[in-house]
Amino acid sequence: MKKQLSWKVGGQQGEGIESTGEIFSIALNRMGYYLYGYRHFSSRIKGGHTNNKIRVSTSQVRSVSDELDVLVAFDQETIDVNFYELNQNGIVIADEKFQPTIPEGSSVTLYVVPFTKIAKDLGNALMKNMVAVGASSAILELNPESFREVVESIFGRKGESVVENNMEAIRQGAQYVQDQADDSMSTMQLEEADGKKRMYMIGNDAIALGFLAGGCRFMSAYPITPASEIMEYMIKKLPEFGGTVIQTEDEMAAATMAIGANYAGVRTITASAGPGLSLMMESIGLAGMTETPLVIVDTQRGGPSTGLPTKQEQSDLMAMIYGTHGEIPKVVMAPSTVQEAFHDAVEALNIADEYQCPVILLSDLQLSLGKQTVEPLNQRSISIRRGKIKESKALPVLEKGETFKRYETTEDGVSPRVLPGTKNGIFHVTGVEHNEVGKPSELSQNRQAQMDKRMRKLKHLPKTFNLPVYKDTPHELADVLLVGFNSTRGTIEETKQLLEKDGYKVNHAQIRLIHPFPTDEMLPLISSANKVLVIEHNATGQLASILRMNVGHAHKMASVLKYDGTPFKPGEMYKECKGLI
Numbered sequence: 001m002k003k004q005l006s007w008k009v010g011g012q013q014g015e016g017i018e019s020t021g022e023i024f025s026i027a028l029n030r031m032g033y034y035l036y037g038y039r040h041f042s043s044r045i046k047g048g049h050t051n052n053k054i055r056v057s058t059s060q061v062r063s064v065s066d067e068l069d070v071l072v073a074f075d076q077e078t079i080d081v082n083f084y085e086l087n088q089n090g091i092v093i094a095d096e097k098f099q100p101t102i103p104e105g106s107s108v109t110l111y112v113v114p115f116t117k118i119a120k121d122l123g124n125a126l127m128k129n130m131v132a133v134g135a136s137s138a139i140l141e142l143n144p145e146s147f148r149e150v151v152e153s154i155f156g157r158k159g160e161s162v163v164e165n166n167m168e169a170i171r172q173g174a175q176y177v178q179d180q181a182d183d184s185m186s187t188m189q190l191e192e193a194d195g196k197k198r199m200y201m202i203g204n205d206a207i208a209l210g211f212l213a214g215g216c217r218f219m220s221a222y223p224i225t226p227a228s229e230i231m232e233y234m235i236k237k238l239p240e241f242g243g244t245v246i247q248t249e250d251e252m253a254a255a256t257m258a259i260g261a262n263y264a265g266v267r268t269i270t271a272s273a274g275p276g277l278s279l280m281m282e283s284i285g286l287a288g289m290t291e292t293p294l295v296i297v298d299t300q301r302g303g304p305s306t307g308l309p310t311k312q313e314q315s316d317l318m319a320m321i322y323g324t325h326g327e328i329p330k331v332v333m334a335p336s337t338v339q340e341a342f343h344d345a346v347e348a349l350n351i352a353d354e355y356q357c358p359v360i361l362l363s364d365l366q367l368s369l370g371k372q373t374v375e376p377l378n379q380r381s382i383s384i385r386r387g388k389i390k391e392s393k394a395l396p397v398l399e400k401g402e403t404f405k406r407y408e409t410t411e412d413g414v415s416p417r418v419l420p421g422t423k424n425g426i427f428h429v430t431g432v433e434h435n436e437v438g439k440p441s442e443l444s445q446n447r448q449a450q451m452d453k454r455m456r457k458l459k460h461l462p463k464t465f466n467l468p469v470y471k472d473t474p475h476e477l478a479d480v481l482l483v484g485f486n487s488t489r490g491t492i493e494e495t496k497q498l499l500e501k502d503g504y505k506v507n508h509a510q511i512r513l514i515h516p517f518p519t520d521e522m523l524p525l526i527s528s529a530n531k532v533l534v535i536e537h538n539a540t541g542q543l544a545s546i547l548r549m550n551v552g553h554a555h556k557m558a559s560v561l562k563y564d565g566t567p568f569k570p571g572e573m574y575k576e577c578k579g580l581i
Contacts, residue, residue, distance in 0.1 A: 001191045003058050006065040007136065010051035010082055011074030013042055020072070020129040021052030024136060027150045028056055029200040029373055032193030036061045036490070037371040038567060043225065043309040049077050058191050062337065062372065062490025066571035069188050070139055072132050074115070076100060083108070091188065093135045093177070095128065111135065111177055118172050127169040134173025138181075141189040144170045199374040203367040203487075206338045206374070207297060208233035210345025211269050215384050216295075217243035218268040220257035222250055222276060225309045226365045227299040230271040251276035255283035255296070262293045263429070265389070265419040267349050271297035274316050275306065277360075281323045284358045286431050288328025291407065291415065291454070293352035293359075300364040300486075300537075302565050311565030312365045314486060314537035317546065320360050321515045329413075329457040331359040332515040336470060336489035338374045340512065341367065346382050347466065354387035355457045356414060362514065364537065366487035366567045388416045392423035403427045403437040409449055413456030458516045468513035469521040472496065478507040480581050481529035485511045485543055487567070488535050494570035495577055504581065511543070517550040526553050533577050535560040535568070 009020045018039065025035050036055045042048035055065045068085035071078070073094040079102060086092070088107050094100035096114040113135045115128035130151075137144050147170055148163075155162045208230045211219075219238065221231045235245045248254040254270045261268035272280065277298050287294035300316045302308025320332050331351055335341040344361060352359040395404065395418070406427035408415045415436075418425030428438030433450060435441040462468050470489070473481075480499065482492050489510045496506045509525050511518070526532055526547070534544035534557060541559035548554045560576045562568055 001189050002069075003191055004056060004061065004065075005069040005140075005188050005190060006053060006055050006067060007070045007072070008051055008053040008068055008082060008085070009072040009074075009132065010049065010078030012046075013048050013050040014046035015074060016126060016129040017050050017052060017074065020132055021054060023130070023147065023150055023154070024133050025054050025056075025371070026200060027147045028193075029198065030149060031146065032195040032198075033057065033190070034060050034198075034373040035200065035371070036063060036373070038064045038366065039369065040566075041310050049081055051078065051082060056190065058193060060373070063494055064491075064567050064569055066569045070136065072136060073100060074128070074132070091139055093132065093139065095132075111139075111180065113173060113176050115173070118176070119169060122165055122169055122172070124165070127166060130166045130169035131173035134170035134175075135177045137170065138174040138177035139188050141187050144174045199376065200371060201338060201374055202229060202369050202371045203338050203341045203363060204229035204299070204369065205233055206342040206377075207271075207345045207361065207363065207368075208237070209377070210342040211295075211349065212237055212241065213342075213379060213382055214346035214349040215267045216269050216349060217241065218258075218261045218266045219243075219245045219270065220248050220254045220261070220268065221245070221270045221272065222248050222254050224251075224273045224276050226301055226368045227271040227273050227276075227297060229368070230297060251279040252283060255280040255294070256286070258296075259283060259287050259290075259292050259294055262352070263290075263420070267353070269295045269297065269349070271299070273299050273301050273309075274303045274319070277316065277319065277323070281325075284330070285324040285326060285328060287358045288324065288330065288454070289431050289433075290429055291356040291417075293356055295348045295352045295359050295361065297361045297363060299368040300362065302563075308565045310365070312487075312537055312567050313563060313565065314364050315539070315542065315563070316362070317514065317538070317542040320362060321546075327451070327455070329355065329357045329454050330515060331355070331357065331458070331461065332362055332513075333359065334362040334485045334512055334514050335367070336484075336486055336510045336512060338367075338372060339377060342377050343381070343466075344512070350383070350385040351461070351465075353389075354385055354414070355461070356387065356417060357457060362486065364486045370487065388414055390416045390418050390422070390425070392425065395422070395424040398424045398426070405436045406438050407434060407436050407450065407453070409436065409453045411456075412460070413453050415453070461516055462513060462518040462520065465513050465518075468511070468518035469525075470510040470512060471508070471525070473507040473509065473525060475505040475507055476528060477505070478529040479504045480531045480533060480577070481507045481509060481525055482533050482535060482577065483509050483511065483543070483547065484535040485514065488537070491568045491570050491573050492535060495573045498570065498574040499577060499581075502578070514546070517546060519550045522547070523551045526551050526556065529556065531581055532557045533560050533580055534558070535573065535577075537562050537568070539563045
């Protein structure tokens with residue numbers, strides 16, 4: 001029996017590959033298994049090879065597996081493209097329709113199952129994915145009835161006959177595999193799961209849920225991969241809480257509309273990817289100059305330009321910190337797990353309000369779209385902090401011709417803020433440099449005072465931000481420190497275990513606050529390591545450059561880079577790291 005296995009389904013986009021993976025994984029999640037799923041898909045609606053690789057385990061997993069145990073193929077291309085991943089004793093379950101073949105001399109077992117024929121005989125060729133699920137259940141020695149709850153939740157609204165037809169497709173798929181196998185049938189039976197109920201979600205859903213819990217009531221956005229699921233979630237849920245979503249004509253409109261709504265006092269967010277963030281840069285500068293809260297999600301993908309819209313990359317780092325012209329206070333956060341994504345979404349709203357500045361919640365495609373088992377989210381820990389919003393009773397009475405000092409110079413750099421319509425709170429707003437009451441001013445003394453005030457905002461943020469660095473640092477003096485951000489955490493954790501089996505003392509730091517950089521947190525970790533390996537998905541080592549700028553010790557640092565559009569796997573990361581130690 002296995003503690004974990006890896007299962008993949010592949011075929012052409014638009015023929016039910018995603019739903020096959022969904023039904024298979026949701027059922028196993030409800031049995032109490034931990035799962036991690038990652039989809040490979042093309043940037044088109046229909047056609048082109050797609051696959052969904054799902055890792056199933058009796059313990060927490062946060063990365064794609066190196067190898068593959070079971071491959072479910074709806075076409076020959078799936079076998080040709082993915083066969084190299086299969087373990088020596090792996091299994092291929094393929095549709096009889098395309099007369100599947102595997103390389104001669106291979107120890108892999110091929111089960112040819114008439115997915116399409118069984119489905120057609122039951123009345124609907126679309127049910128071939130359910131036949132495939134049934135065939136998989138036989139290989140894993142799972143009772144086909146284990147899938148009934150999921151089938152009922154998906155098809156129940158269509159009537160009992162539809163539910164029963166789909167269940168029959170699962171049963172016949174399972175029976176066909178059992179009938180063609182003998183007593184020596186190769187199985188992939190898993191150890192029994194703990195049966196506990198856990199969430200199964202993508203990072204984008206966690207981000208959206210965090211915004212909802214944190215008081216967001218308006219979203220303006222333009223659809224873009226891999227951020228669109230945030231908007232789709234909010235479209236469904238925000239109206240239930242008195243909020244709304246507007247799909248704008250472009251990303252520039254989305255950002256400026258978000259600024260306007262935040263100015264009016266409504267907690268508002270927008271979400272995009274690299275190309276959209278490029279268009280938002282001028283608006284981000286406007287939010288910085290007018291000191292208006294603005295929360296933006298950047299789900300990184302392959303660039304530049306249109307680049308690789310559906311592939312993994314982490315190359316927006318420098319752009320998010322330095323992309324705007326001029327200098328403004330800005331916060332860039334980078335959650336590394338689905339749980340952190342939920343809580344950091346709440347915190348992004350709080351920080352934007354408290355510091356009256358743009359906050360960018362940085363994700364990447366693997367974190368945003370990778371679906372995984374999640375322990376219950378701690379909603380009791382949520383607090384909503386609006387910062388220095390003043391009510392009329394707290395304001396001095398204005399004399400005729402006077403205006404409120406909206407941009408008053410303060411010791412902490414954060415000026416008092418009023419919402420439009422507040423009595424005695426009238427003030428000017430402009431994107432040009434201005435004085436304390438918001439009127440344009442080009443006086444050098446005023447310019448320096450306002451710049452200094454704005455830049456003072458972030459001096460204390462690393463100390464007040466909750467866990468700017470995730471640390472797994474058991475060694476006072478380490479042979480190597482592994483550093484990453486966003487979705488690389490799970491793979492780094494497994495790489496750390498592999499290196500420690502070789503006798504190395506390994507520490508791990510996952511940076512969750514990119515800007516302002518948590519130098520005080522990172523410097524002791526880097527100082528106490530003989531070697532620092534910075535792991536990231538880009539070609540130029542952007543995180544490593546930021547580390548060198550903020551903590552020095554350049555002679556200790558080396559980069560482990562991947563930018564081919566696919567996520568790191570533990571085995572390949574281990575080999576790269578070991579070669580550099």
